[in-house]
Amino acid sequence: MHNYDVKQEVTDKYSLRGRVFNKIREDILSGKYREHEELKEVAIGEELGVSRTPVREAFRQLELEGLIQIVPNKGAYVTGITAKDVEDIYRIRSLLEGLCAKWATEYITQEQLEELEENVYLADFHAAKGHLDQMADLDNRFHHILYEACNSKQLARLLIDFHEYVLRVRKKTLSSGGRGRISNDEHRQIMEAIKAKDADRAEALAHEHMINAYDNMVKNGLYHIYPSYGEDGPADGKG
């Protein structure tokens, strides 16, 4: 599995806290809980058949993940994401994806490189067939391979977090006409650059790849954010 997966799957699977955490997280990402909605400990506890304790602990984690905001003695509210947040995250992420590709060029193993190649060729096949789900999975996997290959658990942790964070606002990015194929072409170029040990080129390509993904998402309206109360106001939009 992933060496750098910070979420311990064991915990998430066997502890109530972990299960609650994942459940709430999924519900926020899927849109079941909307922005600024209040999450009540007893309600969620009853819904999941657990007491308040694991729910509360899950809340603390969710807050640190940035998915909810806890105001003392009041409650937990689903964090609002503005369009600017999304843009900022993509711009930050594009830098770090570039760095990741650069480092991966140096540290990637033969095995990982082969999986990268396989990934690209497989994605070509599914792109031709129009298999969107498989495309999405392969896209995910492609990036995760690079996260592992960069040999930095710090960078991997960041990128995994970012990736999961943007899932909140992403619809089916790859489903729009042709982007899936174009995206995979970019993957291939990145892979080739890494294979050729051209770190700078890999960095630049990965960087652009992310920018293109964002541009495409915006251009086609493929993400959605719920209008938030303080969005237009100054950045002071908290408590």
Add this chain to the structure above:
Amino acid sequence: MHNYDVKQEVTDKYSLRGRVFNKIREDILSGKYREHEELKEVAIGEELGVSRTPVREAFRQLELEGLIQIVPNKGAYVTGITAKDVEDIYRIRSLLEGLCAKWATEYITQEQLEELEENVYLADFHAAKGHLDQMADLDNRFHHILYEACNSKQLARLLIDFHEYVLRVRKKTLSSGGRGRISNDEHRQIMEAIKAKDADRAEALAHEHMINAYDNMVKNGLYHIYPSYGEDGPADGKG
């Protein structure tokens, strides 16, 4: 104070959980708890005069902050930091500090710019006098002004987290011969670039500034991977 300060000071001050969180965090950062040391809920609870509940919740936060690692049904252990972790973090941070300076060039207010100028001139004075504590404070403040000025709570959150994280391994970075003055010269150049609205130059300078800080730290052995009990706290005292 800081618009983008994610740690709610209210919570930290008035809730047991917040106080416990800060206390443990300080103890890890100061070296009271060493790497791989096990933190026991009852022990810490008794030491601070609280029950296990707030301690446990603080643990969950500390884990997400990356300071401890919780293994299910076993315990909480202080996270080990390797030399490579430190290097990676500085290289990532140098990129993001550059991005921050670039964005700040666009969004900085007149007031913030003036505080930046004042900061640099004041630091010059204290550098001449050899006031190390004041230098450390001003260094902190300089970067925090940029974090605010970049107009991105996402980026600010990242950089603040990084900054606090590296406090674990930093000794008195600025105290070594001449680095304080050199560092402030770099600050001045960054400030001037921002003032001249030269975003690219500001970015490059901030980027280099961070790399230089790291190089200096490594060259002079000014960081310690294994914190030891009773050692001098981080130079960047924060209140």
Add this chain to the structure above:
DNA sequence: CGTAGTATGATTGTATACAATTATACCTAA
């Protein structure tokens, strides 16, 4: 009619009791 104050209910914060799991020590058998 409107406002302030208070009472009541709801919700979170904390403490404690109990269950489950893990570590340790001692005992037994080869």
Add this chain to the structure above:
DNA sequence: TTAGGTATAATTGTATACAATCATACTACG
């Protein structure tokens, strides 16, 4: 003597009880 297993202690995981705080609505008074 040592390997293995069981009993006991220690520790974490979860549930529940109690305290503190906040929101709401109603009442009294102007």
